[in-house]
Amino acid sequence: MFSTIKEEIDVVFERDPASRSILETVFTCPGFQAIVMHRLNHWLWKKGLYLLARMTAHISRFLTGIEIHPGATIGRRFFIDHGMGIVIGETAEIGDDVSIYHGVTLGGTTWQKGKRHPTLKDGVVVGAGAKILGPIIVNEGARIGCNAVVVKEIPTGATVVGVPGHVVVKKDVSSKSAQREAMAKKIGFTAYAESNEVNDPIQNALDSILDHLNEVETELNELKKKKPKMSEEKESNIFQIMHSLLASFFGVQSQENMDRDEKYIEKNGIKVYIILGFILVFCLLMGLYTMVKIIIYFAV
Numbered sequence: 001m002f003s004t005i006k007e008e009i010d011v012v013f014e015r016d017p018a019s020r021s022i023l024e025t026v027f028t029c030p031g032f033q034a035i036v037m038h039r040l041n042h043w044l045w046k047k048g049l050y051l052l053a054r055m056t057a058h059i060s061r062f063l064t065g066i067e068i069h070p071g072a073t074i075g076r077r078f079f080i081d082h083g084m085g086i087v088i089g090e091t092a093e094i095g096d097d098v099s100i101y102h103g104v105t106l107g108g109t110t111w112q113k114g115k116r117h118p119t120l121k122d123g124v125v126v127g128a129g130a131k132i133l134g135p136i137i138v139n140e141g142a143r144i145g146c147n148a149v150v151v152k153e154i155p156t157g158a159t160v161v162g163v164p165g166h167v168v169v170k171k172d173v174s175s176k177s178a179q180r181e182a183m184a185k186k187i188g189f190t191a192y193a194e195s196n197e198v199n200d201p202i203q204n205a206l207d208s209i210l211d212h213l214n215e216v217e218t219e220l221n222e223l224k225k226k227k228p229k230m231s232e233e234k235e236s237n238i239f240q241i242m243h244s245l246l247a248s249f250f251g252v253q254s255q256e257n258m259d260r261d262e263k264y265i266e267k268n269g270i271k272v273y274i275i276l277g278f279i280l281v282f283c284l285l286m287g288l289y290t291m292v293k294i295i296i297y298f299a300v
Contacts, residue, residue, distance in 0.1 A: 008035055011077045015099060030064035031080030041070035075122070082128075089117035091135070096122045103129040109151075
């Protein structure tokens, strides 16, 4: 018993830099107090003294703000930092060298009896406010980020963030990082509070969107550069056709120009005929207007 208490005190000194003395740890560290009282409560629970175990667990909850069901199985060197608001359910199983922070819930997702709370393997770290729900397994060395909600099994050594929790991996440095950052800055968006070390599925999706936006912008800029040139070519071609038509009307059109005009008309026939049609209609209207004016003049 005393060796277990000494081990718990050593863990506090190992993982909490704010600890200064043994007396301070014993009398003012709620995590240490909750664990020591749980060891007693769990022993009572295993002996079948359920009511007494629940009553002492209730007292522990009142004194420390940490609720640990006496039926929960907790391994060696379990560390609770701050501790306020932690809830650990009856069928939860915690391995050795596990650390959890305030506001963590190891809860169930069903009212059925039996295994309904999570299992944390050795070396797991659970950040403040995280919720691990259901009879799932968090494997060795996994890290659960602050406020993550975990509802499925987590592989060994993985880091989990988000709601619902998803596994993240070390970010690969790619040549497109600068383009993505420039595009994100241009549209006033910081992609998922992006860090330099972590990448995740949501970040991958956002990177794809930024890449697509960059490609669209590049193509748009190329089209803008081409548009004035295309307009000039169209205008010059139309004037050349009109000049050629006038030249052919007066019999001064060269064979080379005629061949060129025929090719252009074949390629842009509808546009040319529409323009020429407008010109012809305009000329007819002007001629008709002039004739009417002449007739009116002589009639008067």
